[in-house]
Amino acid sequence: MxxxxxxxxxxxxxxxxxxxxxxxxxxxxxxxxxxxxxxxVASLFAISFDKTASGVITFQGDFTLDNFQRIFSRALYFEAIGRSVGIGAVVTVICLIIGYPLAFVIARTLRPGAATLLTILVLSALQLDMVIRLYGMMVLMGDNGIINTVLMGVGAIDRPLPLMYNIFGVIVGLVQVTLPFMILSLIGAIKSINPSLEEAARSLGSTRWHVMRTITWPLSLPGVYAGTLLVFALAISSYVVPALMGGWKVITLPIHIYQQIAEVGRWQFGAAIASILFVTAMMAMALYILALRRNAGGRV
Structure with missing residues (x-):
């Protein structure tokens, strides 16, 4: 055996x-x-406690907390932490609202062909490189893009809508990138729910909404928590989306990491920012495990 x-x-x-x-x-x-x-990751944490020295990427053993003190004492970096977490939270909620109904339809579709087609449509978004997809969105949402051109052509607006190079553009880009991961996480969780439980509740007089609220939703919480954790981690750690859709105007933690390491060569300070980002992701994972134990029957 x-x-x-x-x-x-x-x-x-x-x-x-x-x-x-x-x-x-x-x-x-x-x-x-x-x-x-x-x-x-261990090397990252180690050099984050070194004294900042441009161009030095190895651990020197010169222990200091100056890098972290600089992060939390300057509004520029402290605001970037809040901005990254806030954008990640908004993207997670939007992906859950959009993705749950589609995942439910895919999981409950009785015809295999229809379910396969819908799944392929979800996976098709992952077949193209992220940069290509984002450039396509820029063509759609730019000042001279399709949306603004159409709206101005029909006289709905007098000037282009600011759809890009702001937080709105970053959120839309991140939702487009991370939505498939949310849907795939939810499909498996909803498929694992025995349909006879829902049928029994309906036979006893429960409405579809009541069945969804009291049976389907609680039993799908493991998939909800897994999807939200994955989307949140991807959203707060994304560099490409804020760089392209934000036009370097929406400064998040990954943007600061790139600037410190690639532009000025301050590996120690960049590592300190990356450590803050890593700890933030680990805190989200800890909350995920705690919520799963309390609200999902302890299935961890």
Whole structure:
């Protein structure tokens, strides 16, 4: 047998434990994670406590908190933290509002062909490079883009609407980029819900809205939390979208990281900003696990 089932307690479900030989299967993934994630992140944290020296990228051991004090003592960087978190939160809510109905339709479609077609439409957004998609949005939303040209042509507006190079443009761009990840996270969670539970509630007189609110939504919370966590992490860490759709006018933490490292060579200060961004993402993950344990039956 590939694994062994053991029962813990009287009424608990059996828990499967992998045989020792099968643990070798995770060694490649662990090594990859160690080499390309843990070591770079540890190096990032280490040099963030070094004294700033332009062009120096190795750990010098000159411990100081000046980099972090500079971040939280200057409004420029402190506002960038709030702006990044705020944009990430707005994008997450919009993706959830737009993505949940579509994911529900895909998960509940009885015809496999229709469900496959809808899924392909969702995945098609991921087939093109992000930069190409964003340039397409710039053609659509620019001052001389399709939207403004049409509206001005029909006399609806007298001057172009400011659809780009502001927070609105960044939010629209991030929603376009991250929406497929939200939908894919929700489809699996909704498909795992037994339809007989909803049918039983409907047979007892519950309305569709009541069934959705009391049965479907609570049981789909693991997918909701997973999708919101993924979208939030992608939104706050995006550099390309604020750079293109924001026109370098919407300054977020990734923009500051790029400026400090690529433009002025201050790797230590850039690493400190990146550490703040990483800690923010880890705090979001901690809240995700806490919410999942409290509101989703502890399925973590």
């Amino acid at each position: 590939a694994d062994t089932a053991i029962s813990i307690g009287g009424g608990r479900r059996p828990r499967r434990v992998l045989r020792p030989a099968l643990w070798w299967l995770v060694v490649p993934a662990v090594l990859f994670l160690l080499l390309f994630f843990l070591i770079p």
